[in-house]
Ligand SMILES: O=C(O)CCC(=O)C(=O)O
């Protein structure tokens with residue numbers, strides 16, 4: 365796999381108390397990477413407790429990282445699987461662009477338009493106060509939305525293309541929620557990788 369990088373000028377969104385950059389064409393051979401991640405990663409569908417009943421979350425996940433980087437996510441305790449070769453290559457590509465290091469990645473696989481992630485912020489204590497989260501997308505385009513936690517206005521939408529890199533930094537997680545809404549439009553599969561740095 366070649367994680368060929370062919371765009372390094374991001375679109376920067378001017379939002380209050382958020383720091384969002386979007387590199388639309390970051391990974392050159394994204395269709396190939398999509399197939400590889402789909403085949404190679406250890407996908408599973410977690411359950412969470414809702415009003416005391418187990419409910420399957422509407423997407424598949426896989427959690428990879430350095431062995432020290434244990435993490436809790438939506439009440440789930442996740443122990444990372446050791447890096448695959450393709451994940452390490454993608455991590456290095458992102459690290460070079462952003463000039464910072466990540467020690468883990470949460471992979472999400474949205475099988476179709478019924479898969480989603482509800483409004484949330486990545487504000488777990490393990491990530492520190494103002495985490496930098498680097499999000500790579502592969503496969504189908506899905507709409508990513510951002511909305512302030514307080515003073516709610518119309519959400520901001522960014523259609524995340526296959527091969528794109530979205531970076532959330534600064535106070536984004538403190539002041540904003542984000543989601544990938546369900547869609548009734550027919551849409552193929554999408555894989556998203558959010559590279560994170562767990563404070564050890
Ligand atoms: O799929 C995406 O673009 C977002 C995923 C996300 O927000 C998360 O994993 O915390």
Ligand SMILES: [Fe+2]
Nearest residue numbers: 484485486542
């Ligand atoms: Fe998130």
